[in-house]
Amino acid sequence: MPELPEVEVVCQGLGPLVVGRTIGRVRTSGLPLRLPVPLAALRRWTKGALVQEVRRRGKYLILALDNQARLVFHLGMTGRLGLFPAVTPQAKHDHLCLGLDEGMELRFNDTRRFGVIQVLTPKQEEGEFFSALGPDPLLPEFSVAYLVEAAARRKQPLKSFLMDSRVVVGIGNIYANEILHEAGLSPLRPVNQVSRAEWQRVVTKGRAVLKRAIAAGGSSISDFVNASGRPGYFQLELKVYGRQGEPCRRCGEAIVKETQAGRATYSCKGCQR
DNA sequence: AGATTCGCCTGAGAGC
DNA sequence: TGCTCTCAGGCGAATC
Numbered sequence: 001m002p003e004l005p006e007v008e009v010v011c012q013g014l015g016p017l018v019v020g021r022t023i024g025r026v027r028t029s030g031l032p033l034r035l036p037v038p039l040a041a042l043r044r045w046t047k048g049a050l051v052q053e054v055r056r057r058g059k060y061l062i063l064a065l066d067n068q069a070r071l072v073f074h075l076g077m078t079g080r081l082g083l084f085p086a087v088t089p090q091a092k093h094d095h096l097c098l099g100l101d102e103g104m105e106l107r108f109n110d111t112r113r114f115g116v117i118q119v120l121t122p123k124q125e126e127g128e129f130f131s132a133l134g135p136d137p138l139l140p141e142f143s144v145a146y147l148v149e150a151a152a153r154r155k156q157p158l159k160s161f162l163m164d165s166r167v168v169v170g171i172g173n174i175y176a177n178e179i180l181h182e183a184g185l186s187p188l189r190p191v192n193q194v195s196r197a198e199w200q201r202v203v204t205k206g207r208a209v210l211k212r213a214i215a216a217g218g219s220s221i222s223d224f225v226n227a228s229g230r231p232g233y234f235q236l237e238l239k240v241y242g243r244q245g246e247p248c249r250r251c252g253e254a255i256v257k258e259t260q261a262g263r264a265t266y267s268c269k270g271c272q273r
Numbered sequence: 274a275g276a277t278t279c280g281c282c283t284g285a286g287a288g289c
Numbered sequence: 290t291g292c293t294c295t296c297a298g299g300c301g302a303a304t305c
Contacts, residue, residue, distance in 0.1 A: 001298065034281075034300075059299080077298055078283080093283085112282045114299060156276070165300080173298065221297090262278060263298070279303070287295080 002075040004137065004170025005213035005234065006224050007059050010081055013227035015054040017083045018063070018106060022050050024099035031095060033115045034076060041119040045069035046098060057130050058169025068122035072129070076114030082107055082227050134168045137206050142168055147199045151191035158194065159187035160261050162202070171206075174219055174241045177266045179206045181240045181250075186272045187265050212237065240266040 002010070023046045028037050049065040056062070061081065063071040073081060078093075086105045090097075096108040096117055108117060120129055134150075135141035150167050161167055162176045171179065180187050182205035185198060194202075218224055218232030221242070225231055235242075239249050244257035244266060253270030 003299095074299080076282095076300090110282095111284075112298090114282065116300095154275080160276080163299090261276080264296090275305105277303105277305070280301095281299105283297100285296090287293105289292085289294105 001077050001172060001174065001221060002059065002079065002218075002224060003172035003175050004056075004059060005175070005210055006218035006232065007056055007061060007075060007170070008214050009218045009226050009232060010075070011054055011056040011061055014061070014081060014083075017227060018051045018054060018100065020051065021100040021102075021104070023047060023065075023106075024101070025097070026099070027097040029093075029095040031113065033095060033110060033113045033117060034074075035116050035118065037096060037117050038119050041121070042071075042096075042098075042117075045119050045121060046071060057126075058133050058136065058165060059172075060130070062126070070120040070126065072116070072118040072120060073108065074116035076110060076112065076116065078111040078223075079115035080109045080225060082109070082225070082229055132166055134164075134166050137168050137170060137203075137210060142203060142206075144196055144199045144203055147194075147202065148196060151194060151199075153192065155190045155192055157187060157260060158185055158189045158191055159265060161191045162206075163263075170210075173263050174221065174238070175209060175213070177241045178239060179209050181266075181268060181272060182206075182209055184271055184273065187260055187267055189273075240268065242266070 026042050026046060028039050049067045051063050052066050053064040059074060061073040084105050084107055086103050091109055093111045094107050094109045098106040100106055159176050159180060162171050183201040213219060213234040216232055216234035219234040220231035221235050240255050243255045246255055248255055248268040248270055251270040253268055255266055255268055258265050
């Protein structure tokens, strides 16, 4: 399930494959994703355009085109982006095919259709489109001072807080669990009871976990693959996610699985307070 | 008004 | 074997 590290891995892999290429034919499955796929806008703004840059904002991938339009993707739960020879037969759940030069195609495949494809016209401000999103956890804006301020007067449990994209982008269920274990903090702790020193651990350990996951190529749970179709290996390094009943790698106590805000939450009661 | 739950969607796995 | 049920989760809407 693509969270920040997986989207970053796709972003880094996709860049060299598509930058400098020109988009030709546009095809869609006709099925809606989380939002309808804007076929007319895709034809209007991508056909004949050259891809200048691939970048990431939170869990969104952005293809910046030379006509100043931008193609925005969200991978949802099961979205994949990859480059294929145009002669490769369509796969089940391919929802968008963009023809590129040299007989290649960029394809968006999404089994559960929780993904999003949007076009930003040159007039539409990217800042406005993403205005509700909080800072990226890998950037300096994600600081102790910011978290102290954001958490003031809120009693929300720490894990829900970290998964709230208005607070910080890119952290989903897997990495929220992992970051809190690394930081030694309980997922249930009300955020207004977290000290500065503890927020500092959230920042430092959070960045460290995300960077290690990117370096490992992401976590391949639910069949994540990068832009070249290869899996990641961070699932082998997970300390709590999916490890209920197994010993904590730090203190040996059994990892517990609980439901919090409707989501599977994994923690060690021995070393997370 | 802040916190939680629901619903969208498909496929894997469990249980009968 | 083949059916039904449960679970997985990002995220916005609905509800508590």
